[in-house]
Amino acid sequence: MIRRLMKYDVKKMLGFIPYIYAITLLLAVITRIINIGKDIQVFSIIGSVFSSLVYSAIASVLINTFITILAVFIKSFYKDESYLTHTLPVKKEQLLISKYLSALIVVLLSVAVCVASLLIMLYSDTFFSTVKALLAATIAGFNISGGLFITIIVLIVFFQICTLMSMAFTAVVKANTYNTKRVSRGVMWFIAYYFGAMITALLLMAVALAIGGNISELLAEQMSQGGFMTVMLVGMGAYAAFSVAFYFLCNHMFKKGVNVD
Amino acid sequence: MSVLDIKSVSKSFDGIKIIDNVSFSVGEGKIVGLLGKNGSGKSTVIKMINDLLTIDAGEILIKGEKISEKTKARVSYLPERTYLDSAQTVSAIFDFFEDFYPDFDREKARALLADLDLDENMKLSKMSKGMKEKVQLILVMSRTADLYILDEPLGGVDPSTRDRIMKTILSNFSEGSAMLITTHLIYDVEKILDEVVFIDKGRIILSENAEELRERENSSIDEIFRRIVK
Incomplete structure (x- = not known):
């Protein structure tokens, strides 16, 4: 079906x-x-x-x-x-x-x-070489391959997109549990979900860094290899979890029933 | 067994009670008219039966079961508004109905289309309001459902089209099925009704056999309605 x-x-x-x-x-x-x-x-x-x-x-x-x-x-x-x-x-x-x-x-x-x-x-060959050099400069000192770095970035972007989509759907469903001002309520709920998720992700990164003894790196100009990987992986995990969590929240509200126009 | 049971159903919007303790049922093979003025709550009741509005209190049962995807397969609903995608052709909409409703009879739908002078390859965006309503009616009546719910099937159409619609409804109504029709154009539908339910300000004020009511009051249902609902 x-x-x-x-x-x-x-x-x-x-x-x-x-x-x-x-x-x-x-x-x-x-x-x-x-x-x-x-x-x-x-x-x-x-x-x-x-x-x-x-x-x-x-x-x-x-x-x-x-x-x-x-x-x-x-x-x-x-x-x-x-x-x-x-x-x-x-x-x-x-x-x-x-x-x-x-x-x-x-x-x-x-x-x-x-x-x-x-x-x-x-x-072009020139473009490809420039990108390779840029990537090498970015990951210099982190002891990870370019491929792994790109994979992590792609996954983070993918999960961010899933989270944004999930948040938007959840905000719409939440807004439609009210009888009036659904558009403005939808926007407000989306903003609330977004900031809630960002703050939660930051807190999770801080906790992860604290556990690793790198809490000060959160505000530092340059991160160590360990700190960088922690932030990347926690960020990826957080977005993956958010997209699933928002889906379940959306589903829970949606199953209660709708009140159509 | 009743095909449709509505038991003490209530609904409020922003603290205002729109439907107040409504109860009635529709038996097998019966055509029941839910009659009321504009804004009396008819469509709200219909929407609750079709899971388009949540119920605050009471319950609605279709053949003894709570509303679910299983009961939706047995109900054929004609809403008061156009819900079809204007960008689609009639043929594409038939494809959609065939995909989701095993009881949808495409040949019957084609025959009804020809009967009502419509073209299967025409896009809905090129149709008038009346033509779109006819297409929606054809979709509903081409299914073999236990319960047909028609919400204002005659609203917004001219008198000659109303006759054709009534003829389409009666000649394609499956034997053993039940039908619930809501309308404020009582004169046009009363001759086909087995039972009538009057609703006013969200409350049921009368629920009786149509023929018995006509004989007792010695008037048409339309006249009785005008007397009772002012």
């Missing part, structure tokens, strides 16, 4: 975003072609303009992804479409899981398109 729901949810959450994907990728390709002649001043200027367009398109992909996912969530559960959603012969948790998984798929797709666009536009 969840797969059946996801078939429709993914389609709705993608909406018109595939057109923005296409435009972004096309602009990246055009920029790369123009940059072949970047030694000529005119092409250099045009290339800069198109580069800016690519960055704008990437921002548009990310913003529209977030807005569309949230709009589909709200419309499906609390607006006119909810008259169909909530009367389907499907368990409430299945409705919710479908939204979560569909949102994750669409976010990952959007991030993949953004990364692909950047690589199309920027990738």
